[in-house]
Amino acid sequence: MTRRRWIADEVSANRAALVGAHAEHLVRVLRARVGQDFDIATGETVRRGRIVSVSDGRVEFDLAEEVSATPAVPITLLLSIFKFDRMEWAIEKCTELGVARIIPAIARRTDPHLATASRKRVERWQRIALQAAEQSRRAAPPEITEPLKLADTLNLPAALRVVLCESEEQTRLSDVMKSVVTSNDTTGGILLAVGPEGGWTDDELQRFQQAKWTSASLGNTILRAETAAIAAAAVVASTLCTL
Numbered sequence: 001m002t003r004r005r006w007i008a009d010e011v012s013a014n015r016a017a018l019v020g021a022h023a024e025h026l027v028r029v030l031r032a033r034v035g036q037d038f039d040i041a042t043g044e045t046v047r048r049g050r051i052v053s054v055s056d057g058r059v060e061f062d063l064a065e066e067v068s069a070t071p072a073v074p075i076t077l078l079l080s081i082f083k084f085d086r087m088e089w090a091i092e093k094c095t096e097l098g099v100a101r102i103i104p105a106i107a108r109r110t111d112p113h114l115a116t117a118s119r120k121r122v123e124r125w126q127r128i129a130l131q132a133a134e135q136s137r138r139a140a141p142p143e144i145t146e147p148l149k150l151a152d153t154l155n156l157p158a159a160l161r162v163v164l165c166e167s168e169e170q171t172r173l174s175d176v177m178k179s180v181v182t183s184n185d186t187t188g189g190i191l192l193a194v195g196p197e198g199g200w201t202d203d204e205l206q207r208f209q210q211a212k213w214t215s216a217s218l219g220n221t222i223l224r225a226e227t228a229a230i231a232a233a234a235v236v237a238s239t240l241c242t243l
Contacts, residue, residue, distance in 0.1 A: 004030075005039040005046065005137045007130060014063045016040050016049055022130075023059045032059055039067055041139045069139040073098035073237045074189035078153055080107040080196035081118050082225045090226035091125050094233045095132035095142055100189070102129070103156075104147040109198040118147045150204060154211040159188035163208045164232055166199055168217040173232055176216045177239040190236055194229040 006026070008016035018026055026032045032054055040049035040061055046069040049061035077099050079090065091102060104125070106115045125144050133141035162176055180190070193213070200208070208215065218231055 002137075003037060003039045003048075005041060005134055006049075007041040007134055007138075007140060008043070008061075011042045016042060016047075016061045016063055018059045020057055023057055026059050027054055039137070041069070043140060045069070046139050070098070070137075072100040072138065072140065072142065073240055075099045075233060075236050075240075076101040076103060076156070076158065076189055076191045077229065077233060078103050078105050078156075078191060078193040079229055080105045080150075080194060080225065081110045081114050081147060082197045083111075084114065084117075084121060086224065086226040088125065088128055090229040091144070092128050092132045093230045095129045095138070096136040097230070097233045097237045098136075098138070099142050099233055099237070101143040101145070103145045103153060105153055105193075106147055106149050107196045108150070108201045108204055109196045115147070122146060151207075153193075154207060154213075156191055157188060158191035161191040161193075161211075161213045162216050163193040163200070163205070163213045164195065164218065164228055165205060165215045166217055166222055167205075168215045171214070171216045173216040173218055173235050174239075176214055177236060180239060190240075192232055192236060194225060194232060197225055 006018055009019045009022055010017040032051055034051050034054060036051045038049050039046050040063060045066050047066050048064040050064065051059060052062050053060040077094055079087070079102055081087065081104050094102065104118055122144060126141070129141040129144055160180060162173065164173065193208070205215070218228060223231065
């Protein structure tokens with residue numbers, strides 16, 4: 001039987017702990033008890049952990065041998081801010097797909113109220129990512145940064161930078177990824193930009209082009225922002241897993 005995986009809040013030598021609401025979920029919902037074994041991600045490795053202490057707001061583990069863990073996929077998702085319920089769903093699913101980092105971006109068509117409120121949502125997004133990472137047996141959740149203006153993201157380094165553009169008629173994302181398979185080089189990772197509801201403006205697309213991003217589409221249909229993010233992450237992640 002596959003052991004449930006938890007990402008430790010505290011680690012010291014051969015001991016680890018879950019604290020606060022994280023521990024409460026294990027205690028109250030899953031009825032944790034001393035002697036149970038779980039996989040515990042410590043930030044550097046995943047190790048087998050046995051519960052040695054259960055108390056209010058804290059569960060402690062003894063750590064034993066290291067167990068195998070799949071590394072995060074080297075994808076940074078530049079995710080334009082859109083309606084929070086849908087954005088949370090995109091963050092959850094892209095975490096399950098293995099994305100390494102998510103950068104919330106403020107685009108021209110981002111609702112001003114959402115842009116203002118987004119800085120107070122980062123902690124919630126990080127909690128959602130943590131829960132999705134544990135559910136999908138990742139060794140660590142993706143990094144979720146503070147929201148950035150699009151202008152501050154255009155020159156971020158990566159081996160390949162792709163902006164999804166529904167008006168792109170010549171190049172599909174799958175075609176771009178074929179070139180990655182041919183070169184077999186993902187050093188520096190892949191930066192993938194997904195626009196807000198309504199898409200990128202012409203001015204923004206021009207700025208992407210000037211910054212040497214590759215423009216690609218997911219096909220002939222128009223997808224919601226959250227669907228596009230998940231579909232694109234799946235295409236890139238599945239390609240990278242073949243390298």
